[in-house]
Amino acid sequence: MPISRRQAAAALSALPLAALPLAALPGTAVAASSAAGVSSTPPHPVRARTLYIAGDSTAADKHLSAAPESGWGTALPFFLGKHLTVANHAVNGRSSKSFLDEGRLTPILDALRPGDLLLVQFGHNDEKDTDPTRYTEPWSTYQEYLRRYVAGAREAGARPVLLTSVERRRFDAAGNSVPTHGDYPAAMRALAAAERVPLLDLQAATLALWQRLGVAESTTYFNWLAPGESPNYPDGVSDNTHFRPRGAVAVARLVARALRDERVLAPREVRRLREEIPESWLTWLDD
Numbered sequence: 137m138p139i140s141r142r143q144a145a146a147a148l149s150a151l152p153l154a155a156l157p158l159a160a161l162p163g164t165a166v167a168a169s170s171a172a173g174v175s176s177t178p179p180h181p182v183r184a185r186t187l188y189i190a191g192d193s194t195a196a197d198k199h200l201s202a203a204p205e206s207g208w209g210t211a212l213p214f215f216l217g218k219h220l221t222v223a224n225h226a227v228n229g230r231s232s233k234s235f236l237d238e239g240r241l242t243p244i245l246d247a248l249r250p251g252d253l254l255l256v257q258f259g260h261n262d263e264k265d266t267d268p269t270r271y272t273e274p275w276s277t278y279q280e281y282l283r284r285y286v287a288g289a290r291e292a293g294a295r296p297v298l299l300t301s302v303e304r305r306r307f308d309a310a311g312n313s314v315p316t317h318g319d320y321p322a323a324m325r326a327l328a329a330a331e332r333v334p335l336l337d338l339q340a341a342t343l344a345l346w347q348r349l350g351v352a353e354s355t356t357y358f359n360w361l362a363p364g365e366s367p368n369y370p371d372g373v374s375d376n377t378h379f380r381p382r383g384a385v386a387v388a389r390l391v392a393r394a395l396r397d398e399r400v401l402a403p404r405e406v407r408r409l410r411e412e413i414p415e416s417w418l419t420w421l422d423d
Contacts (some may be wrong), residue, residue, distance in 0.1 A: 183251070184219050187212070188244050188294075190235060190285060191226035191257035193378060194302045194387075200420045201368055205359045205375070206384035208302070208391060214413050215392035217405045223247070231270040232258035232281040241288060250293030253400065255391075256285045257338070259301030259320040260377070274319035279327045286331055297400055298328045300339035302387055305346055305358050305376040313347040313354075315339070336394040342387060357383030381415035389413075 189195055195209040209224035216222070225244055227235065235241060235258065248254065258281075262272040272278035282298065289296035300321040306314050315321075321339040328335035346354045359375035379387065393409055395401040 184221070185251050185253065186221045186223050186247075186249070187216070187253045187255060188248065189222065189224045189226050189255045189257070190241060190244060191255070191299075192230050192260050192301075193226070193228035194260065195224065195226035195257055196228055197224050197226075198420050199423045201423045203368060203420045204361075204366060204380050205378045206381045206418055206420075208379065208384045208387035210418055211381075211384045211388035211413065212391055214385070214417060215389055215406055215408050216401075217407060220401075220405060226257070229261055229270075230258070231261035231264070231272060232256075232278060232285070233262065233272050234270045236281055236284060237269070241285065245288045245292055248289060248292035248294040252292075252294040253297055254285065254289040254294055255297045255299055255336075256282065257299035257301060258282070259317055259324070259339075262320060263318065274323035278320060278323055282324065282327055283331065286333055295334070295400065297334045297336060297395070297398075298324055299336045299391070300324050302338050303342040303346060305354050307346075307351050311351055313343050315343060334398045334400050336391060336398065338387070338390060338394070341390045341394065345386065345390070356380070357386060381418045384418065385413045385415070 189209045189212075191209070194207060196207040197210050198205050198207060207224070207226060209222065209226050212224075213220075213222045223244075225240060227240065230238070230240070244254065259278075261267075261270045262274075262278050265271045272281060286296040286298075301317050303313070304316045306316050308314050317339060321337070325335060325337070327333070346357075349357065357379060359373055359378045359380050361369045361373050363372040364370065365372065389409060392401075392406045396403055396406045396409075
């Protein structure tokens, strides 16, 4: 039975983009060989695609009134090829449930095109069991909501990617970085395996990063400010969840590296993985 172009695109979305021949990617034109037998195709042809982010405050773009607080989604474009665009839809305080219940997934699904990526990172606010508008249970409703993101992306011919939550900055008395997200990362890992969705294990990667940095140095990656250091925080702040630019850049680097390592993006589609990124490159939204 013939299948539609949309069905074909959805089937292709289940395969690693980096492993697909370019001719198989919707919207990718491969030039024919000339009469002399010499291909006119560029040696590394690429095509424009968009990475959509559905997530919470750790990924979200920030307003000037919150500066220098930053989200890793703001820094992600610095590590991607110029043909890749980031559409950051992450919003402070949302869970996998509240983001969807508020209708925030709908405009993403309407905009997705075959070959695009949907990066999904929730968990911080799913844990809030005193708030029924946000709370999900790791092994049931959390996975059920995540499946709706996965199914929606695939229906559009796009590729869903699941990201475990970035870890908070928390150390025990012995100076060991400790996990704070309970069963949510494990539940997402299990779902990714069952649904054959690429998984970027940011929880494990950031836990290791905070451990390597240690108790004191890790504060420079989070929104820790002394009194008077910023007019937005006149009394200072000790925030162990949200990042300063340095932390946002570090986590975005982990995301880009994982996209390459998991073969979601080809090596030539990421850049600057070993370069310093000036904090001045980050911007904030007007209030």
